[in-house]
Amino acid sequence: MLDKKTQVKHMFDAIAYRYDFLNHFLSAGVDVYWRKKALKLTKLNKDAVLLDVACGTGDFAIEAKKFGVQKIFGADFSFNMLRLFNKKSGWIIGRNLQMEAEKLPLKPSTVTNITVAFGVRNFYNIPEAFSSFHSALTENGKATILEFMMPTNSLFKILYRLYFKFILPVIGRIVSKDKKAYNYLPDSVEEFDKTIDLVKLFYNAGFKTVERYNLTFGLVQVVIAEK
Template sequence: MSTEKKHKVKNIFDDISGKYDLLNHLLSFGIDKRWRKKALKLSGLNKDSVLLDVACGTGDVAIEAKKFGVEKIVGADFSHNMLSLFNKKSKWIIGNNVQMVAEQMPFKDNAFTNITVAFGVRNFYDIQQGFNSFYRVLKQGGKATIIEFKMPKNKLFAALYKFYFKRILPTIGGFISGNKSAYTYLPESVEEFDVKVDLIKLLQNSGFRKIEVYNFTFGIVQTIIAEK
């Protein structure tokens, strides 16, 4: 099952990569940029940071991190097409990206001060193994910052959110990208993830002890910062 999910997710993101940025900004009404900025600010990134951006996609987190003064950035993604776009958008870090999965990182122990993963953890085929890798490659005192969707607690807002997520988003996303199944997978994966996965527990299992949780935009997005 893990191998099947790994390749399914890779194929989805390879296929929609050309429209990925447009749809991210359109379907989130542009708020996704604010989510990344707030999360990176909470992480305390600065010119001395050495950042690994996991599931980096087309490089939006890396570009935002650059504004905080970060110069040493490695982008990592399993989708070749996403990494190609990452190169084009982030020319100042060409050569520093790696095609890989989070569960199997080709890096030395204690190599990074920070790891970020924005809206990618639910696509890991083994989240616990991924977090074990995070812990291994982070320096002591280093931080893993996870930005991820979640289902809001307010019942009325949750109902509206589900309607948008399950009816409107797949239709618009499918029409523009030409791949409706990709934008059906998104809401399905978020709801399943929210019910079945306890990120805090998994991070603790990997050895992280200081863990902070922040909710954005009525609780539809969470940012978790775990320190080694």
């Protein structure tokens, strides 16, 4: 049995070429709005030095570029996702490097912002990643997490389960040709929601303030932690 780190890395390397299409198709394009809204809530400043962790094919970093941010770096442990990011952005985004969220090889206090969209749920050690974020951020620097959650409204919960358990895995399997990847998504969201309290984990990692917002009837959450 492979450990979580190896399983997740293999999974994203395998589905990388279908990732963007499936992402926008399965969310009906709402994922674009979620990333934009998360950056607005962060009050992202154009002088920021931003590290987009679990950057994948780069949609969060590319959105940040539209906010006028010049210094943007991407970090991800999947080589294939990074390769697509570089191809897609034509290297307009700083440098994208193969790194683990849990072990960012950065000097202390080097970036003003860290962003993670739909990545934290996949980390093999969230407390370790948040400590690593805390060290890499400057004083008053912010970490912004965008992640799925289970909707709080009962009707939405039912619709969510129907969509995520029966529709999404079938489309995901056909398009990505990966049997497991799109079953993993609903299972990991439910498990994550039951067991992980991001706000508490940020405080434990030493952040001084943490804010949490629900978007689109509680389908996704934005958590912003300030050092």
